[in-house]
Amino acid sequence: MTTQPDSAATPKRFTIPIGPQHPALKEPGFFEFTVEGETVIGATLRLGYAHRGIEKAVVSRTWVQNLYLLERVCGICSHIHSLAYCLGVEKLAGVTPPPRAQAIRVLIAELERMHSHLLWLGVAAHDAGFETLFMYSWRDRETILDLFEQISGNRVNHSINTLGGVKFDLTAEQIVSVLKAVELMEERARYYLDLVRNDPMLGQRIRGIGTMSAAEAHRMGVVGPTARASGVGRDLRVEAPYAAYTAIPVVVMLETDGDLQARFIVRIREMFESCRIIRVLLDHLPEGDLQARMPRRIPEGETIARVEAPRGELFYFIKSNGADMPERIKLRTPTLCNLGSVLALCIGRQLADIPMLLIGTDPCFSCNDRAVVIHQAGNREKWTWEQFRRYGNEALR
Amino acid sequence: MNALGTLLLFPGGLALLLVALLAEWISRKLLARLQNRVGPRWFQPLADTVKLLAKEEVIPEGVHRVLFEFLPVLSLAAVLTAALAVPLFGVVPATSYAGDLIVTVYLLSLLTLCTSLAGLITDDRYAAMGGLRVLSQLFSYEAPFLLALLGPAVAAESWQITRITAHAGSNVWMLFTQPVGFVVAVIGLMGKLELSPFDAPEAHTEIVAGSLTEYSGRGLALFRLSRNVALVVGLTLVAALYLGGVSDPLAFAVKTLALLLVITTVQALFARLRIDQTIGLWWHYGVLLALGQWFLILIGKGAA
Numbered sequence: 001m002t003t004q005p006d007s008a009a010t011p012k013r014f015t016i017p018i019g020p021q022h023p024a025l026k027e028p029g030f031f032e033f034t035v036e037g038e039t040v041i042g043a044t045l046r047l048g049y050a051h052r053g054i055e056k057a058v059v060s061r062t063w064v065q066n067l068y069l070l071e072r073v074c075g076i077c078s079h080i081h082s083l084a085y086c087l088g089v090e091k092l093a094g095v096t097p098p099p100r101a102q103a104i105r106v107l108i109a110e111l112e113r114m115h116s117h118l119l120w121l122g123v124a125a126h127d128a129g130f131e132t133l134f135m136y137s138w139r140d141r142e143t144i145l146d147l148f149e150q151i152s153g154n155r156v157n158h159s160i161n162t163l164g165g166v167k168f169d170l171t172a173e174q175i176v177s178v179l180k181a182v183e184l185m186e187e188r189a190r191y192y193l194d195l196v197r198n199d200p201m202l203g204q205r206i207r208g209i210g211t212m213s214a215a216e217a218h219r220m221g222v223v224g225p226t227a228r229a230s231g232v233g234r235d236l237r238v239e240a241p242y243a244a245y246t247a248i249p250v251v252v253m254l255e256t257d258g259d260l261q262a263r264f265i266v267r268i269r270e271m272f273e274s275c276r277i278i279r280v281l282l283d284h285l286p287e288g289d290l291q292a293r294m295p296r297r298i299p300e301g302e303t304i305a306r307v308e309a310p311r312g313e314l315f316y317f318i319k320s321n322g323a324d325m326p327e328r329i330k331l332r333t334p335t336l337c338n339l340g341s342v343l344a345l346c347i348g349r350q351l352a353d354i355p356m357l358l359i360g361t362d363p364c365f366s367c368n369d370r371a372v373v374i375h376q377a378g379n380r381e382k383w384t385w386e387q388f389r390r391y392g393n394e395a396l397r
Numbered sequence: 398m399n400a401l402g403t404l405l406l407f408p409g410g411l412a413l414l415l416v417a418l419l420a421e422w423i424s425r426k427l428l429a430r431l432q433n434r435v436g437p438r439w440f441q442p443l444a445d446t447v448k449l450l451a452k453e454e455v456i457p458e459g460v461h462r463v464l465f466e467f468l469p470v471l472s473l474a475a476v477l478t479a480a481l482a483v484p485l486f487g488v489v490p491a492t493s494y495a496g497d498l499i500v501t502v503y504l505l506s507l508l509t510l511c512t513s514l515a516g517l518i519t520d521d522r523y524a525a526m527g528g529l530r531v532l533s534q535l536f537s538y539e540a541p542f543l544l545a546l547l548g549p550a551v552a553a554e555s556w557q558i559t560r561i562t563a564h565a566g567s568n569v570w571m572l573f574t575q576p577v578g579f580v581v582a583v584i585g586l587m588g589k590l591e592l593s594p595f596d597a598p599e600a601h602t603e604i605v606a607g608s609l610t611e612y613s614g615r616g617l618a619l620f621r622l623s624r625n626v627a628l629v630v631g632l633t634l635v636a637a638l639y640l641g642g643v644s645d646p647l648a649f650a651v652k653t654l655a656l657l658l659v660i661t662t663v664q665a666l667f668a669r670l671r672i673d674q675t676i677g678l679w680w681h682y683g684v685l686l687a688l689g690q691w692f693l694i695l696i697g698k699g700a701a
Contacts (some may be wrong), residue, residue, distance in 0.1 A: 016522055016604075024602035038526075038672065127602045129593060129669020135432035201594060201667040204674055351526070352671040355602045 006216075013041070016351065018050045024127060024355035031342075031358070038351050043343045050366040058329045063089060063163065064297055066326065071157050073331065074367035076119060079112045080309040081367075082161040085329075087242055088161055088305030088318040092298050099244070099286035101165035106244040107178070107281050108151075108160050110274040114185055115144040116310035117225075117267040120362045124264065127355040127376075128205045133195065140188045143181050150174060165291030175282055180364040182275045189271040192271060192383035196264040206260035210345045210357045213258055220341045223334045224312020226361045230258035236308040248280050263360045297322055309334055311362045335361070335368035413480055417625035418442040422630070423654070424661045431665040442625070446618050454614030459520040469612070469619035472511035476626040479504035483556055485634045487646030493559045498550055501558065501634065502543055503591065508627050512598075512620065516608025527607025530598040530672045534588060537676040538595075541683035542585030548578035549638040551694050558637070566642025577690040579639045581654075581683055586598055586631040587660055588675070590624060594667040595675055631694045632656050 014035050020028040028049035034042035054073055057260050058066045071082040083105055090097060097105075118141040125133035143383035145155040152168050160166050170178075196202065212222070217230035227234045235240070237250040253269040255262035302319040312334030319328040338361035422441040429436025456465055462549030482490050482497040509531060516528025549571050550556050553564035565571055572579045586593040606612075609620055632653050637643050640652040670678065 014526070023605055125668070129596060129600060130600070130667070131593070132665045133668075135434055139433050199668070201670070205668050205671065281411055331558065349672055350673065352597065352600065352603055365697045 005052050013285060018354065018358075024124065024358070025365075026272070027363075029363070029365045031354075033346065033351065033354060035351050040346050040349050040351060040354060043346050045339060045343055047339075047368065048366065050368075052366070055329060055331070059326060062324050063326065066329070067162065068157075068159065070329075070331075071159060071161075073157065074309075074333070074364055076116050076364065077112055077309050077311070077314075077367075078157045079108050079160060080307055080314055081331075082159070083109060083243070083316070084305045084307045084314050084316040084331075086161045087307065088303050089298060089320075090292075090294075091303045091305065092301050092318065092320050093109075093163075093295050094299075095164050095292050095294055097165040097243075097292050098289045100288045101290050101292075102243040103285055104166045104170060104290075105161065106169070106171075107278055108148075108158065109243075110277050110281075111144050111147060111178075113310045114271050114274045115141050116362075117271055118144070120265070120267060120359070124356065124359045125202075127359050128202060130202060133192075133202075134139060137188075137192065140185070143184055147174075147178060147181050151175060158223050158241065162291060164294040165289070167290070168289055170285070176287075178278065182278050185271060186275045189268050189275070193265065194390060195270045196261065198269060203261070205353075205356065206264060209260045209353050210360055211257070211259045212341060212345060214256075215256070216344075217341070220344060221337050222341050222361070223314075223337045224309070224362075225266045226263060226269065226312065226338050226341065228253060229255045229262035231256040233341070236306050236313055240306055242305075242307060244281065247284075248277055250277065260313055260356060260360050265361075273370075297324070299328075311335060333364065333367040335363045335365065337361060339368070402538045413477070413485060413620070413626060414622065416486075417622065417629045418446065420629050420657060421625045422629075423657060424664075427658060427661045428665055431662065448624060449613075449621070450615055451575035452614040454616055455611075457519055457521070457611045460611065461518045461568075464514065464518050466616065468511045468515045469616040469623070472508045473619045473623040475504045475507035475511070475624070476623045476630060480626065480630050481530040483630055484558070484562055484637050484643040485629070485633055485651075487643040487649035490559065493557060496556045498546060498556045498558050498561065501630070502546060505627055506535065506539060508623050509589065511623075512608050515612065515616075515620070516610070517571070519611045522613050523604040523606070524548070524608050524610040527598050528612065530604075531591070531608055533672055534591070534595065534598055534675055536587045537679035538588035538683065541581050541679055541687040542589060542656065544687035545578045545582035545585055546634070546638060548575045548687075548690055548694055551691065551698065558634075562637045562642045564642075565638060565640075566644045570641040572638045572641075575639070575690055575694065577686050581687045581690075582635050582639065583656070583660065584663075585683070586635060587663065589631065590628055592660065593664045594670050596669055597675060600669055625668065628657075632660075 016033045016035055017030070018033060019025050030046040030049065032044045032046075033040050034037040054069065058069060061069060067082055067085065070085045071078045073081045118137045122134040122137040122141070125131070125137065148158045149155050151170065151361040152160055159186070160168055196206075212220075212230045214231040217227050217232045220228070223234055231254055233252045233254055235250065235252045237245045238252055241250075251273055253266050253273055255266050255269075298320045300320055300322040302317070305316040305318065307314050312347055314334060317328070317330040318326060321327040342358050342361055342363075346354050349357065402645045421443075422437060422439055425442070426436040456462060479501045481492050482494075482501050513528045513531035513535070516524035516526075516531065519525070549561050549565060552571065552574070553561040555561055555564070568574075580655050591598050599609070601607075602645050604610070609617060612620060636649065636653045640656070
């Protein structure tokens, strides 16, 4: 028990560590909360426990091998990572994938968004102590995983993308089962939306908690559904459409309340939008090839690829020197943008709200951890901008 | 010999422990089915207990050793003693004396106090937070729960459980004459046993396992066992007082089981309350409702 020096003037304070291993966190991160009674008065964050050196690994693998490696950056949104990579490399090579491939890419991306949101709903319900909702939403999520298995043979790392297109075509039966699943998802999403809006006990835990105004959301640079719940309409599917989104306008789901409830509602409403997009796609599924021909070498150059992952903007910087391996790939996942807001939001809240606030941004640490700092004598965890630059640009050379 | 049998085999002692494990299984299985899960097999609670009893008990550093080992034993002893005065399985209780209702309720509270202390004597911060929450919760539900149990007592004009159950058996079910008291008693029982949605003291996404975080092996087994026994004793008490006495053992078993099913179903329905919300709920509504019920009974008594 590390209580701070006890005097008559200062009440007793605890620091409560959450992480690196903690039941509220499914992945390692380290949050240290200072609490007075049940109220949080300070918070610090340390990341890097799930650093796997992927950015270093990609520079010693060929362009094709990296497809499989980058798909494994995230355990949930695997497709969107390979999509961002493919978009970037195709841009470098000057290749445009055929329309059918682009449609299938978007179809998978939207299915993945739904399964990611359902997974999040379950985890959030679990943190609120609502085990029944947790079990229900994960049961419904299985529908989509089964679809992935049917289409690609794999449930999570489905490896649909390849450079220049996709690997798997949709058969007529698969289209039927996708449509059936979409119908089920809409029905379930209606149920969850009603529950999240109207359940009084859940409402007590999420209504008016962790409110973030649009201005704050802008200032802290949050992305994805977390930003959209605060009325900030950031969505790359609209702002910088890619793949088949250029043909299908996406309606951005906005909520203005900015509290935890709004984050629930935004994600569930996005499931409806995903269902709509999938229906439109399947109605107008273009015929044709699945892959465009890629050049043998990726020409020299550098590019940026941005996609809207289920958690928000996913950013890839890809640099090629004309060799058979990339010179540098830098990726930034949405979690990093959102985590800062948790630290700001939790001050003054009850300890019991903290896991919910944390999970409200849908953090994914393993995709997020890009650097690890080893404690050395005199090595503090405060870095200057110059140190960061050196680390980012030169350490990997 | 007969008295020893009553204490060790039936209805106290062994039979009670087995029924307690059975009650845990029924509750877990039903909860699992309500949540679309498969749930444990029938012997899982027994297997868990045997496993925990056989495992090494780790005693963490910085803890008061004697208390750490003594608290689980004390809590199990307390709930087993509490069982002596209640009509388990509809059988005449082992002991009966004036005021045993109060004694029983406070023996049940001893379990809560032991749980809280178990968290507070360790150096663990989660356990300490859990211990504090257990105490906060105790102060919130204890008064309404007691008031709810005193309603039938006032109606029967006795604080002796056998007399109240006799009165309950010969009159209309008090579930119908004192519905508010029944609801408060059932929810109070859930608060007492830290069942969802009142499980903030052991909210594992916040404070791991609450006050029992540091317990393992035998100590944990005994605490789990005492909680199951407390569940059975509490259910028996509420069923005997509110659901028409204990005249027919079979009917009584069915009523107790029905009450268990109600409690389990409620667990599946709600999200966890924060500890401040729990306290607010009890002091804003629970106490007032129980008190209002009480006054109505008193007025009714005065008029009659």
